[in-house]
Amino acid sequence: MTAPNFILTFSCQDQVGIVATVTGKLAELEGFILDSQQYADLDQGRFFMRIVFQKGGDAFPEDTAALRAAMAPIAKQFDFRWSLTDSEDKPRIVIAVSQGTHCLNALLHRWKSGFLPIEPVAVISNHETCRSLTEWHGVPFHYLPVTNENRAEQEAAILDLMEGSNAEYLVLARYMQILSDDFSTKLSGRCINIHHSFLPGFKGAKPYHQAHERGVKLIGATAHFVTPDLDEGPIIEQQVERVDHRATADFMARIGRDIEAQTLARAIHWVAERRVILNGKRTVVFR
């Protein structure tokens, strides 16, 4: 049986000696480093790092909890924002969708085929459209209709489902409802949306119509963390495709579906491999 890999990611105020201290501790624990990436944001004065390591000797802690306990004094010393996970522990995810199937299908197909290291614990929707696709993949489907009158209750039901299934992330896979400020704030850093434009261009529900009206030559998609400010959250991944004067809004939407699906799946893959760290209104992505 191959030794498990562990992933340590952290950010902190930058100073001399962070890498030496962290890797010195791993050496003391006989940790064997397999991959290491770091970045210093000089403007913000913050340091970011991701280290993948495994057992390299008998001094290595017996499990993830013991590893976390061993690293905790250093995390306290530098006031880390950090996570330390076993690479086999796939993040538990609730997926939200409205009527478009393409992004949901991309996530569930990649997961079922073993290409996306996630644990989709439930799909929620304000329409019945995606029930059969979801249940075909063996994932529970929850129909949660929403109106302006019941939005608070519906969002509370989503939160209860996340807590009840110990879900780490809510992924909006073309969920066409604006989350309330309270809900999106509660899920800060844990809710990811796919927007069907190359942000910051063309925010809102109908970006392809806006793009056609503007006569753009590139269309795209953007996966980002959700904040109360619509389509303003920290960007995780983007992709673009060329179009020309013949492209109608419907044509743009048609080729856009593939871009959206691939962009969201790629972003969720990065997140699942603990490669994404929030950096204020931006992200650091160790690819």
Ligand SMILES: Nc1nc2c(c(=O)[nH]1)N[C@@H](CN(C=O)c1ccc(C(=O)N[C@@H](CCC(=O)O)C(=O)O)cc1)CN2
């Ligand atoms: N708090 C946030 N909620 C959501 C965000 C976000 O960034 N912050 N992103 C959206 C997704 N989205 C674009 O990517 C989007 C979805 C819906 C709308 C919109 O205007 N919806 C209308 C209803 C439309 C309908 O019923 O079909 C509305 O809510 O009144 C704009 C952008 C997901 N939520």
